[in-house]
Amino acid sequence: MDTSKRGHPVTRLAEQLIELEHPKDVIQAAGQWMAYRLERDSFRWLKSRTSLERRLDGRLERIQFEGSRWNKSGKLIEFSIVELEVFDEGLEAWRRSNPNLTVERPESVEGIVCATSFLDISQEARAIVTHPSHRIAAIDRLCEHAREVALPWFSSSGDPENLASATPEALLRPTAFGQDLLEFLVSRGLYREARTLIQRFYSIGDEYRDAISEGRNLAINGGRPIWHSPLALGWSSEVLGLL
Known part of the structure; x- marks a missing residue:
């Protein structure tokens, strides 16, 4: 102009x-x-x-x-x-x-x-x-x-098919947006990419692996986490049948 x-x-x-x-x-x-x-x-x-x-x-x-x-x-x-x-x-x-x-x-x-x-x-x-x-x-x-x-x-989240690898690690902290990103992929029918995101979460460290395990146990026992809690992504992984 x-x-x-x-x-x-x-x-x-x-x-x-x-x-x-x-x-x-x-x-x-x-x-x-x-x-x-x-x-x-x-x-x-x-x-x-x-x-x-x-x-x-x-x-x-x-x-x-x-x-x-x-x-x-x-x-x-x-x-x-x-x-x-x-x-x-x-x-x-x-x-x-x-x-x-x-x-x-x-x-x-x-x-x-x-x-x-x-x-x-x-x-x-x-x-x-x-x-x-x-x-x-x-x-x-x-x-x-x-x-x-x-x-x-x-x-980094604009291309769902590459989201699992492009997402900044800070968004995957146990109290961050891992669950939301996982649900986004599932809502698009991208189950392979959703599993890749979970595996990336697993690979970051023991704190992350423990959060997944505890969240899955919560789901198996009929519990429900709160949004942005450490157990949310593991809970979602179980209820969505991704693990």
């Missing part, structure tokens, strides 16, 4: 970024600017959620933002990328149709595939935009960093 023409929407947005003073207004304009920068990656800004989101074939990828609690007009305006989330409509439908094969989750995350704190995978999660003349440059730096870090993270 040519931003040199006066009156062009992007030109007006750039002017707003320089003119706005209230932290919440600046952060909203910054999000819109990042959406413009990530337009070719199909992201759009959701004002109500303070997030960048893209939808692809029933899949939702979300980049969640948050302003600093210390923000004050004229003193500090800072915001950070705080979380990355992936949801899948097919997985949500599968869970609703098979409540006996999954665990209870809050309604807002019935379709969750995985999520991570951006602060856990990045050392450059924030942009300080206190000074109007520095705002666009600071936002552009954060935008490029998001493209380098967030987009590959999303891609």
Whole structure:
């Protein structure tokens, strides 16, 4: 887009970024600017959620933002990328149709595939935009960093047939998203890949193997784990008939 023409929407947005003073207004304009920068990656800004989101074939990828609690007009305006989330409509439908094969989750995350704190995978999660003349440059730096870090993270679960090998190990911690990823594969009918994911979980270490064993025993004895508990993936492995 040519931003040199006066009156062009992007030109007006750039002017707003320089003119706005209230932290919440600046952060909203910054999000819109990042959406413009990530337009070719199909992201759009959701004002109500303070997030960048893209939808692809029933899949939702979300980049969640948050302003600093210390923000004050004229003193500090800072915001950070705080979380990355992936949801899948097919997985949500599968869970609703098979409540006996999954665990209870809050309604807002019935379709969750995985999520991570951006602060856990990045050392450059924030942009300080206190000074109007520095705002666009600071936002552009954060935008490029998001493209380098967030987009590959999303891609790791974007191809179900390669998910078992591409998933970051942090998502397989006993209290992380191993169960959710396993259910995602089963909801797609990818049982071989689901078993590969379980074997990868087994290979990480004794803590992981013990969690699988205890979770299977819980299922055999008619128990039910809570979401994100260490026993959840082993429980799912048993009730889904994968081991």
